[in-house]
Amino acid sequence: MIQGPDNSAPSNPAFLSTDFWGGSSKSWLCLVLLLAACLGFYSNIFNLIPRWEQREESQSPEAHHLQDQPDSLPLSQDKHTVVLHRLLLEKTEVSEGDCHMDTCKIPEVPRLVYPKAQVLQPTRTDVLVMTPWFAPIVWDGTFDSAILDAQFRNITIGMTIFAIKKYTVFLKLFLETAEKYFMVGHKVNYYVFTDRPADVPQVPLRQGRQVVVLEVRNYRRWQDVCMHRMEMISNFSRQRFLHEVDYLVCADVDMKFSDRVGVEILAPLFGTLHPGFYAADRGSFTYERRALSQAYIPRDEGDFYYAGAFFGGSVLEVHRLTAACHQAMMADWARGLEAVWHDESHLNRYLLYHKPSKVLSPEYLWDERMLRRPPYLRKLRYVAVPKNHAEIRNR
Numbered sequence: 023m024i025q026g027p028d029n030s031a032p033s034n035p036a037f038l039s040t041d042f043w044g045g046s047s048k049s050w051l052c053l054v055l056l057l058a059a060c061l062g063f064y065s066n067i068f069n070l071i072p073r074w075e076q077r078e079e080s081q082s083p084e085a086h087h088l089q090d091q092p093d094s095l096p097l098s099q100d101k102h103t104v105v106l107h108r109l110l111l112e113k114t115e116v117s118e119g120d121c122h123m124d125t126c127k128i129p130e131v132p133r134l135v136y137p138k139a140q141v142l143q144p145t146r147t148d149v150l151v152m153t154p155w156f157a158p159i160v161w162d163g164t165f166d167s168a169i170l171d172a173q174f175r176n177i178t179i180g181m182t183i184f185a186i187k188k189y190t191v192f193l194k195l196f197l198e199t200a201e202k203y204f205m206v207g208h209k210v211n212y213y214v215f216t217d218r219p220a221d222v223p224q225v226p227l228r229q230g231r232q233v234v235v236l237e238v239r240n241y242r243r244w245q246d247v248c249m250h251r252m253e254m255i256s257n258f259s260r261q262r263f264l265h266e267v268d269y270l271v272c273a274d275v276d277m278k279f280s281d282r283v284g285v286e287i288l289a290p291l292f293g294t295l296h297p298g299f300y301a302a303d304r305g306s307f308t309y310e311r312r313a314l315s316q317a318y319i320p321r322d323e324g325d326f327y328y329a330g331a332f333f334g335g336s337v338l339e340v341h342r343l344t345a346a347c348h349q350a351m352m353a354d355w356a357r358g359l360e361a362v363w364h365d366e367s368h369l370n371r372y373l374l375y376h377k378p379s380k381v382l383s384p385e386y387l388w389d390e391r392m393l394r395r396p397p398y399l400r401k402l403r404y405v406a407v408p409k410n411h412a413e414i415r416n417r
């Protein structure tokens with residue numbers, strides 16, 4: 023669920039005013055945008071390679087042969103790769119397995135014809151398209167889906183959705199709209215965590231896409247359901263997602279897709295700007311402010327307020343994030359503390375000290391009933407559906 027608009031966005035935030043860039047520094051802005059384009063390109067391809075080799079391990083008959091009888095074969099590059107990846111997958115604290123920064127192989131793309139980017143004509147001048155640590159902020163108009171789709175060929179995306187108790191009523195609309203708009207043309211596994219497997223609806227799916235029902239226990243309070251999501255995602259990442267998908271997208275179920283959401287969101291780690299706070303000052307972010315809590319963020323820190331309703335990344339990074347948040351919540355629990363916005367508070371603390379490699383604009387998370395749509399929000403891609411909180415939450 024999206025937190026209410028207690029601090030709705032000021033109508034003329036400082037970072038959107040033209041003065042911010044200085045009157046005549048257009049060329050400086052262009053340089054920033056050029057860097058944005060470069061960084062976007064690099065961040066897209068970080069995770070193609072490990073998965074590709076991993077697939078070789080799980081699907082190629084030679085690979086299995088190598089695993090079974092490692093000593094009977096001459097030491098080849100392939101054998102080396104297989105053995106290395108087996109070792110990497112068995113460890114959960116893998117760092118060598120990550121494809122990081124410039125150590126990656128750039129994917130080859132086929133011949134494509136598309137309009138050339140204009141260095142002196144920035145695609146957006148009305149919004150910030152780059153964080154201070156050079157992560158792209160994804161807005162409509164800043165990317166070309168055809169190029170991105172070519173770079174992200176052959177990947178599989180896992181989507182985790184929690185439909186505990188009465189939340190199963192949201193599944194039908196969620197899955198139907200996801201089939202229409204989410205990662206169209208790519209392979210998708212929808213991982214539905216539920217305590218009511220019989221209530222998961224049959225929704226027609228495109229080729230290469232499947233619903234995987236994972237039966238889990240429920241918790242009495244909705245806050246506990248939210249908090250245990252981190253633990254469950256972490257557990258299942260280690261046990262199966264790592265072997266089944268390249269990226270994980272963790273999404274709230276009481277939502278629907280209303281426009282295209284594609285591979286432009288994918289990165290080693292991404293977070294989404296909360297629609298209620300994207301233009302607010304850090305002092306008004308609803309971070310956890312008690313220093314005793316593991317989710318504590320001091321008032322002079324904070325980049326953005328990220329939403330708990332939409333985040334993700336490579337399976338390995340999502341595993342790290344969810345395991346860290348779960349541990350932090352357990353430490354708080356041992357002290358009788360519960361962070362002010364539950365899992366979202368811990369997510370914000372994690373993303374402050376592990377900067378996401380892409381940040382999604384509020385196009386990717388909106389609530390039309392709570393917020394008035396500003397003109398620079400050209401698309402609404404993933405939006406809240408109305409619900410009666412008391413009715414749904416604890417049933």
Ligand SMILES: *[C@@H]1O[C@H](CO)[C@@H](O)[C@H](O)[C@H]1NC(C)=O
Pocket residue numbers: 074175176
């Ligand atoms: C992707 O799949 C296509 C066809 O399915 C194949 O020709 C191509 O080699 C694959 N590329 C990678 C990088 O696995």
Ligand SMILES: *[C@@H]1O[C@H](CO)[C@@H](O)[C@H](O)[C@H]1NC(C)=O
Pocket residue numbers: 250253254257
């Ligand atoms: C997650 O895994 C741990 C360790 O294997 C286990 O103790 C715990 O019960 C699991 N949690 C859930 C929610 O499945």
